[in-house]
Amino acid sequence: MADDIAMGKRTGAFPWRWVGWGLAGTLLLLPLAAMQVTSEVNWDGTDFLFAAIVFGLVGGLIELAVWRSTSWIYRAGVFVAVACGFLQTWISGAVGIIGGEENPADILYLAVVAVAIVGSLLALGRPRGMVWAMLAAAAVEIAVPFLAVALIPEAKDVAQDAKVAVLTGGFTAMWLAAAMLFRRAARAGTA
Structure with missing residues (x-):
């Protein structure tokens, strides 16, 4: 049922x-x-x-x-990860995270979503591998503002803005929440 x-x-x-x-x-x-x-x-x-x-x-x-999957924990992990990737892509494309949508540094945020997608594909959707994919996405998420400052001159002033810190922290928390849910699904042996 x-x-x-x-x-x-x-x-x-x-x-x-x-x-x-x-x-x-x-x-x-x-x-x-x-x-x-x-x-x-x-x-x-x-x-x-x-x-x-x-x-x-x-x-x-x-x-x-x-x-x-019949596991509600696994499904919740997928939902959180997909929601995070969607929101990040939408916000970055619509209004921009670092500066405005015209700032070239925002393209770096696509790398975060790409890491999550590639990691999920490599994991074949298995919960244990999905944990690592989400942790990798969280790590890249944290690195993006620092990379923007180091690589893109236009981003130096705005990458240190409070908005960037809040959004980066929020997205990182979502990736980590997805990782936690996948970890629980892996421990329960459900996928």
Whole structure:
């Protein structure tokens, strides 16, 4: 029955899949609605396509975790990791973390997400390997502001900003939370 609920089959349980995909669709429609009332939001077809692809990837990864595992701890780890990667990519691309979105230092934050993705692929999604992938992502997350200061002259003033420290700390905490959840799943022998 747990698998039926997780997969969204009709069992009389709350349809979590529909809520998740409905939320993604609603988030995709919000900019369209905002464009009707303000000129501050100005998305074109490319923006909507990019958002649809990103939301599809996020939803697809969560669906894969639900399909692959019956462990709620493992699923929570995937959810936290996917949410962290999504938020980091979205914030970095939309408004920028170091300075504004035009600051070249923000591209370094894609390395964090890349490390998490490559590590997850190398781990084949197994909880023990996922722990190391998330720890590696957390380490790269911490290193990014320092690398930005060392490598990119435009970033020296803004990389030491309080906003950068808060966001870096928040994202690092999310990567570490995902690692902790995967560690618990590995210890429980569930995946």
